[in-house]
Amino acid sequence: MKRITHWIDGKPFIGDAERHGKVFNPSTGAQSGEVDFASVAEVDAAVAAAKAAFPAWRATSLAKRTATLFALRELVVAHAGELGDLIVSEHGKVKSDAAGEVARGLDVVEFACGIAQLLKGEFSENASTGVNVHSLRQPLGVVAGITPFNFPVMVPMWMFPLAIATGNTFVLKPSEKDPSASILLAELVAEAGVPNGVFNVVQGDRVAVDRILTHPDIAAVSFVGSTAVARYIYETAAREGKRVQALGGAKNHMVVLPDADLADAAEAAVSAGFGSAGERCMAASVLVAVGGCGDELVERIKARVARLTVGPGTDAASEMGPLVTSEHRDKVASYLGIGEGEGASVAIDGREPKIAGDPNGFWLGPCLIDNVTEDMKVYTDEIFGPVLSLVRVDTLDDALGLIDRNGYGNGAAIFTGDGGAAQRFETEVDAGMVGINVAIPVPVAYFSFGGWNSSLFGDLHVYGPDGVRFYTRGKAVTSRWQNIGQHHSSLNFPSSAPSGQSAAGGK
Numbered sequence: 001m002k003r004i005t006h007w008i009d010g011k012p013f014i015g016d017a018e019r020h021g022k023v024f025n026p027s028t029g030a031q032s033g034e035v036d037f038a039s040v041a042e043v044d045a046a047v048a049a050a051k052a053a054f055p056a057w058r059a060t061s062l063a064k065r066t067a068t069l070f071a072l073r074e075l076v077v078a079h080a081g082e083l084g085d086l087i088v089s090e091h092g093k094v095k096s097d098a099a100g101e102v103a104r105g106l107d108v109v110e111f112a113c114g115i116a117q118l119l120k121g122e123f124s125e126n127a128s129t130g131v132n133v134h135s136l137r138q139p140l141g142v143v144a145g146i147t148p149f150n151f152p153v154m155v156p157m158w159m160f161p162l163a164i165a166t167g168n169t170f171v172l173k174p175s176e177k178d179p180s181a182s183i184l185l186a187e188l189v190a191e192a193g194v195p196n197g198v199f200n201v202v203q204g205d206r207v208a209v210d211r212i213l214t215h216p217d218i219a220a221v222s223f224v225g226s227t228a229v230a231r232y233i234y235e236t237a238a239r240e241g242k243r244v245q246a247l248g249g250a251k252n253h254m255v256v257l258p259d260a261d262l263a264d265a266a267e268a269a270v271s272a273g274f275g276s277a278g279e280r281c282m283a284a285s286v287l288v289a290v291g292g293c294g295d296e297l298v299e300r301i302k303a304r305v306a307r308l309t310v311g312p313g314t315d316a317a318s319e320m321g322p323l324v325t326s327e328h329r330d331k332v333a334s335y336l337g338i339g340e341g342e343g344a345s346v347a348i349d350g351r352e353p354k355i356a357g358d359p360n361g362f363w364l365g366p367c368l369i370d371n372v373t374e375d376m377k378v379y380t381d382e383i384f385g386p387v388l389s390l391v392r393v394d395t396l397d398d399a400l401g402l403i404d405r406n407g408y409g410n411g412a413a414i415f416t417g418d419g420g421a422a423q424r425f426e427t428e429v430d431a432g433m434v435g436i437n438v439a440i441p442v443p444v445a446y447f448s449f450g451g452w453n454s455s456l457f458g459d460l461h462v463y464g465p466d467g468v469r470f471y472t473r474g475k476a477v478t479s480r481w482q483n484i485g486q487h488h489s490s491l492n493f494p495s496s497a498p499s500g501q502s503a504a505g506g507k
């Protein structure tokens with residue numbers, strides 16, 4: 001049985017493994033490995049390594065840090081297939097989708113290669129006579145990332161490339177459901193020339209998370225996962241005086257206006273609703289049919305789903321893989337019965353899917369629940385599986401109101417041929433990421449990713465310019481190299497106002 005353990009101070013760290021978890025291949029249902037769960041002492045060892053590595057790493061020149069990031073970029077490209085295979089084997093998504101995940105993580109490494117430009121400060125000459133002011137951004141110290149199962153490569157890469165590029169050292173706590181990719185990432189980071197201790201991985205569960213949240217030497221925590229845990233992370237880490245960004249769950253609405261290209265919209269709904277078996281925080285989970293276009297959408301979605309191949313991620317013909325665990329599959333499937341009990345109708349039932357694969361896999365085919373209303377549990381809960389709910393409304397106003405009243409606010413999309421409606425949607429919709437005729441509006445790496453409301457606790461989004469801000473703190477320096485020795489003649493508060501005496505004695 002494969003054993004997956006920690007990575008501390010540039011090498012694998014075999015812990016006491018008093019506690020461990022099971023890792024499964026979701027396509028076969030068989031256990032494929034065992035992952036160590038870190039104790040408090042093991043988290044402390046990782047943080048100690050990161051703390052020890054920080055002074056030298058923050059003093060490493062931008063040129064050298066940039067060179068290691070370029071090397072990491074090459075290594076991720078060279079090992080993209082291997083990373084993808086690990087994702088497929090423990091998460092279950094199909095190979096082409098796993099390749100997309102690796103590519104989106106790589107985008108952030110490429111953005112981080114421009115760190116020299118991104119870290120440039122500002123300078124004002126002669127703010128007061130002979131007095132110059134400049135600003136700089138400095139790293140925080142040891143920072144941590146806690147990540148979910150659904151993107152075992154991409155979400156860690158939303159965090160650590162910028163965290164280390166800006167001069168911090170990093171401790172990653174990946175999901176215990178698909179931990180292997182984190183160790184390959186650690187090997188690549190080491191091979192790229194990042195010094196020992198700059199990047200560490202602790203595997204585990206709540207014990208490891210709680211130690212991260214309260215460890216006095218951790219300055220900041222980035223979290224991505226479900227809303228309940230995100231709220232807990234935000235509250236706990238903030239109380240401990242840490243900087244926090246905690247991204248939570250989602251219920252993304254895809255609004256279709258009757259003037260949209262309905263064939264295109266139906267294809268997009270199938271892709272965004274059932275891709276990665278709906279286990280994406282940016283998956284479309286509520287389809288909002290405006291002004292009577294619902295029936296045609298249902299028919300088109302049914303026709304597409306009839307041709308959709310569900311099977312193991314290793315099979316090139318598979319378009320959708322299994323769910324991550326049998327418990328999660330059962331929970332997701334239970335929403336069909338819940339929806340029927342609430343008065344909705346099951347238009348596509350995926351509970352007995354035809355699979356070209358091992359029947360013991362954690363399978364659930366695409367599901368469409370029609371006539372869903374706002375009060376139903378299938379509408380209010382994040383289901384996080386291949387279950388699309390269809391809500392029918394009369395107007396764009398109704399659709400905007402629906403999204404506004406929903407507690408989440410990650411992504412929202414509109415499909416329309418009307419630029420005015422799209423512009424209104426962009427302005428008024430209550431969500432952090434908006435798609436216009438784009439169903440999964442995940443921003444490119446040089447923008448930042450983040451939702452609103454219960455989809456993000458904290459001020460700054462991840463990666464892009466917000467990522468640079470999150471992992472650095474500002475400093476403003478006022479300096480004088482002229483008239484040194486000239487005595488200050490006033491005890492007034494320093495000012496550069498013409499009548500006052502400035503801090504530096506200038507006027």
Ligand code: NAD
Pocket residue numbers: 146147148149150151155173174175176204205206209210224225226227229230232247248249250280281382384410451455
């Ligand atoms: P999760 O919240 O169960 O787990 C996320 C991380 O928190 C894991 O590392 C896990 O070990 C840890 N954890 C779980 N329960 C904990 C607890 N009680 N106390 C402390 N730590 C705990 O999420 P998941 O099931 O791995 O991932 C799916 C969720 O993540 C979905 O809700 C999805 O919407 C969300 N997600 C959000 C985004 C986003 O960008 N907003 C991106 C990806 C996933």
